[in-house]
Amino acid sequence: xxxxxxxxxxxxxxxxxxxxxxxxxxxxxxxxxxxxxxxxxxxxxxxxxxxxxxxxxxxxxxxxxxxxxxxxxxxxxxxxxxxxxxxxxxxxxxxxxxxxxxxxxxxxxxxxxxxxxxxxxxxxxxxxxxxxxxxxxxxxxxxxxxxxxxxxxxxxxxxxxxxxxxxxxx
Numbered sequence: 001x002x003x004x005x006x007x008x009x010x011x012x013x014x015x016x017x018x019x020x021x022x023x024x025x026x027x028x029x030x031x032x033x034x035x036x037x038x039x040x041x042x043x044x045x046x047x048x049x050x051x052x053x054x055x056x057x058x059x060x061x062x063x064x065x066x067x068x069x070x071x072x073x074x075x076x077x078x079x080x081x082x083x084x085x086x087x088x089x090x091x092x093x094x095x096x097x098x099x100x101x102x103x104x105x106x107x108x109x110x111x112x113x114x115x116x117x118x119x120x121x122x123x124x125x126x127x128x129x130x131x132x133x134x135x136x137x138x139x140x141x142x143x144x145x146x147x148x149x150x151x152x153x154x155x156x157x158x159x160x161x162x163x164x165x166x167x168x169x170x
Contacts, residue, residue, distance in 0.1 A: 068103070069159070071152070071156075072156070073105065073109060073110075073113050074113060074116075074117060074122075074148075074152065075149070075152045075153065075156055076095050076103070076105070077091055077095075077110075077113060077114065077117060077123075077139075078117070078122065078123075078141065078145055078148060078149040078152065079149060079153070080094045080095055080098075081123060081139055081140060081141045081145070082141060082146070082149060084140070085126075085138045085139060085140035086138065086139060087128075087130055087136035087137060087138050087139070088107075088110055088111060088114060088136070088137065088139070089130075089136070090130075091105075091110065091114075091139065092104070092105045092106075092107075092110055114139060117139075117145070118139075120148075121142060121144050121145070122141070122142060122144055122145030122148050123139045123140065123141060123142060123145050124139070124140055124141075124142050125137050125138065125139050125140075126138050126140075
């Protein structure tokens, strides 16, 4: 289906890239586009306007997906482990609970970050049994990880203060 001449949307709420050779796939019926220009998204090589997909995008936007500043995930993981060893799911759960459900760390971000922390020597991992009797890898802070936590927390506080100064003056 064609929408505003910018791309193709499907009735089930998916976005597809604009046709490369000017050939449109899908149904030939035309949809009225009610999406404001600010909701246009770049999709692969083309720009797709949000028409039938508008509701799906709005639903995703309502989830309030917060993006972390670079390096913040390490800080959150290290801080979560400061109180004692945890397995991956418990780390994600602790971050979510501590943030009042404001931050949700997905597996695709958490486990690669944990592996990088292992390589850096900031955490140590051991296999154990979780509270529901499943085999799980438990992570704990090393002495070097505790030093890094304090350094990163200090740097993060400086960053937050700097951003707040800019927000007040600009």
